[in-house]
Amino acid sequence: MSESHGASIELENLTKRYPGNAEPSVDDVTMEIRAGETVVLVGPSGCGKSTTLKMINRLIEPSGGRIRIGGEDVTGIDPVRLRRKIGYAIQSSGLFPHMTVAQNIALVPRMTGWPKARIRDRVAEMLDLVGLDPGEFRHRYPRQLSGGQQQRVGVARALAADPPVLLMDEPFGAVDPVTRVHLQDELLRLQRELHRTIVFVTHDFDEAIKLGDRIAVLRECSRIAQFDTPETILTSPADDFVSGFVGAGAALKRLDLSRVRDVEIAGCPTVTVDDPLRTVVDRLRSRGSRPGRPATGGGADELLLLDRSGRPSRWLRREDLTRARGSLTRAGVPVGGTVSHDATLRDALEAVLTDAAGRAVVTGRRGEYAGVVDMATLLDSVRGLLEADRLEALEALEPPHEPEEARTAPTHAEQKGPAGQATA
Amino acid sequence: MSTLSFWEYLDSRHRQLLTDAWQHASVVFQCMVVATLAGVAIGVFTYRSGWAGDLATTSTATVLTVPSLAMIGLLIPVAGLGVPPTVIALTLYGLLPIVRNCVVGLRSVDPSLVDAANGIGMSRLTRLVRVELPLAWPPILTGIRVSTQMLMGIAAIAAYASGPGLGNEIFRGIASLGSRNALNQVLAGTLGIIVLALLFDAAYVVVGRLTIPGGIRV
Numbered sequence: 001m002s003e004s005h006g007a008s009i010e011l012e013n014l015t016k017r018y019p020g021n022a023e024p025s026v027d028d029v030t031m032e033i034r035a036g037e038t039v040v041l042v043g044p045s046g047c048g049k050s051t052t053l054k055m056i057n058r059l060i061e062p063s064g065g066r067i068r069i070g071g072e073d074v075t076g077i078d079p080v081r082l083r084r085k086i087g088y089a090i091q092s093s094g095l096f097p098h099m100t101v102a103q104n105i106a107l108v109p110r111m112t113g114w115p116k117a118r119i120r121d122r123v124a125e126m127l128d129l130v131g132l133d134p135g136e137f138r139h140r141y142p143r144q145l146s147g148g149q150q151q152r153v154g155v156a157r158a159l160a161a162d163p164p165v166l167l168m169d170e171p172f173g174a175v176d177p178v179t180r181v182h183l184q185d186e187l188l189r190l191q192r193e194l195h196r197t198i199v200f201v202t203h204d205f206d207e208a209i210k211l212g213d214r215i216a217v218l219r220e221c222s223r224i225a226q227f228d229t230p231e232t233i234l235t236s237p238a239d240d241f242v243s244g245f246v247g248a249g250a251a252l253k254r255l256d257l258s259r260v261r262d263v264e265i266a267g268c269p270t271v272t273v274d275d276p277l278r279t280v281v282d283r284l285r286s287r288g289s290r291p292g293r294p295a296t297g298g299g300a301d302e303l304l305l306l307d308r309s310g311r312p313s314r315w316l317r318r319e320d321l322t323r324a325r326g327s328l329t330r331a332g333v334p335v336g337g338t339v340s341h342d343a344t345l346r347d348a349l350e351a352v353l354t355d356a357a358g359r360a361v362v363t364g365r366r367g368e369y370a371g372v373v374d375m376a377t378l379l380d381s382v383r384g385l386l387e388a389d390r391l392e393a394l395e396a397l398e399p400p401h402e403p404e405e406a407r408t409a410p411t412h413a414e415q416k417g418p419a420g421q422a423t424a
Numbered sequence: 425m426s427t428l429s430f431w432e433y434l435d436s437r438h439r440q441l442l443t444d445a446w447q448h449a450s451v452v453f454q455c456m457v458v459a460t461l462a463g464v465a466i467g468v469f470t471y472r473s474g475w476a477g478d479l480a481t482t483s484t485a486t487v488l489t490v491p492s493l494a495m496i497g498l499l500i501p502v503a504g505l506g507v508p509p510t511v512i513a514l515t516l517y518g519l520l521p522i523v524r525n526c527v528v529g530l531r532s533v534d535p536s537l538v539d540a541a542n543g544i545g546m547s548r549l550t551r552l553v554r555v556e557l558p559l560a561w562p563p564i565l566t567g568i569r570v571s572t573q574m575l576m577g578i579a580a581i582a583a584y585a586s587g588p589g590l591g592n593e594i595f596r597g598i599a600s601l602g603s604r605n606a607l608n609q610v611l612a613g614t615l616g617i618i619v620l621a622l623l624f625d626a627a628y629v630v631v632g633r634l635t636i637p638g639g640i641r642v
Contacts, residue, residue, distance in 0.1 A: 084545035094540030098637035141639030
């Protein structure tokens with residue numbers, strides 16, 4: 001299964017007109033989607049994003065333009081055959097209520113004439129893939145499943161015949177927010193394993209940022225306002241329409257796109273449980289007894305105690321030692337939140353904010369101590385990231401855009417630019 | 425000679441009554457098979473177009489407004505006496521609930537399921553057979569039940585055109601009102617029809633159990 005990959009999709013001047021409407025529903029869309037990439041079409045309701053999606057498997061016949069999948073022009077081939085090679089998942093799952101889970105998943109393989117035994121194995125494999133136990137779920141009817149489970153089965157059905165392309169039309173629109181987050185994570189995991197070409201339609205911009213390798217922001221008539229990576233769209237929206245759609249809190253959303261590994265991680269004094277108590281006391285005392293500093297309080301006279309495998313276990317202060325004499329393993333306060341290198345900056349911020357002393361321990365792959373992030377580090381890093389994004393965007397933009405960009409984001413470097421031009 | 429009690433009457437005429445009942449059931453059943461096939465076919469061919477579906481339901485509804493006695497009377501010059509006018513009338517009457525429920529049932533299939541069926545690559549025929557008809561089957565079966573109940577009663581009128589069935593018993597009784605067995609005859613015919621209708625209905629419950637998939641059974 002892993003050897004088969006996605007196929008590229010090229011839309012060329014794709015147009016849909018309905019008779020009696022002066023305005024086309026989809027006007028001249030040209031778009032190239034690379035093999036194995038997840039592209040999210042996002043835009044306000046009625047902007048034609050769904051229509052555009054449904055023209056890819058020709059559920060809606062285009063009035064003009066061409067569609068190429070994997071280089072093959074599919075604009076004229078038999079739509080029924082075309083659709084069997086394109087996975088299709090829709091809102092509210094679209095499972096057939098009169099068929100069991102297994103029958104639903106087996107539909108496309110059956111239509112394409114797979115042998116029975118292979119279909120049976122495939123159904124079990126697909127249920128495993130979407131995290132449902134085949135023994136428990138294969139004979140259930142859709143109404144005996146929760147909304148999230150139905151949606152998983154819907155995705156399993158879409159992927160059952162191993163299609164290179166998967167079209168998803170607001171698939172998580174009808175489930176509760178908690179389940180939606182699970183399903184999104186699940187889809188990201190699936191895509192890491194399967195590398196299909198996914199075209200995903202949503203009106204939720206946060207969902208688009210989370211799932212998309214690239215995002216196409218569409219305005220009315222499916223005109224592309226901006227088609228770029230989430231980072232670029234967040235930090236340099238092409239126009240007011242896009243920035244309006246990105247909405248407030250673009251900088252906060254940027255936190256979702258960066259990982260802890262991207263920021264500078266500070267060190268802190270550590271001791272291990274095997275260090276003699278003498279050493280520990282000395283290191284704390286030498287810090288605490290410095291003139292002009294109060295002996296208690298303040299983060300500076302703190303030690304991080306690591307266990308034998310190097311994992312952070314407790315924060316130690318001077319007074320903890322005097323209170324719990326002799327036993328380091330019970331002194332001090334246990335380490336609360338830890339974040340891995342792969343955690344997003346939003347997770348790190350969350351951990352820092354909830355920690356009593358305002359810091360979070362960063363751990364490596366096996367949970368071993370790797371450093372500490374605190375509020376100051378995070379703030380500096382985020383400022384740096386945003387700055388870098390802006391400079392990058394400025395370089396990419398044509399000169400006329402520059403002053404406008406500078407106005408919305410006044411920084412030292414940028415303010416100098418237009419000012420210098422004015423005096424010249 | 426004193427009037428026979430109802431039970432004595434049944435006992436003395438059971439051979440004739442059973443034959444009539446059998447013929448009654450048989451003509452209703454056969455007409456229902458034809459009406460079901462024709463009704464579902466009409467439904468399938470018309471449900472997708474607005475006006476055709478409406479035309480089908482309206483015209484079958486119009487048939488129903490014609491009194492059955494008049495219908496059979498009108499059919500006699502065309503189809504003669506006996507079985508032919510009976511079968512034609514019963515089939516025409518039986519069509520309405522089936523066509524209407526079929527059209528309504530097919531039209532009320534969730535559009536997102538039709539979209540899903542198309543989207544995963546079902547041809548029109550596959551979609552109809554695997555998705556739409558199974559989902560529309562419960563209302564169609566209800567239509568068939570209603571039709572059968574209705575035909576049970578209408579089949580009695582067929583005796584007017586010398587058709588088969590328990591109607592003969594009723595007509596004979598009505599024709600000889602005041603005679604000693606008139607009431608027994610009418611009663612036997614009527615009760616016979618009621619018993620048959622109940623038996624058919626029970627059969628449909630079983631058919632429903634066996635043919636409606638678990639996922640959509642209520």
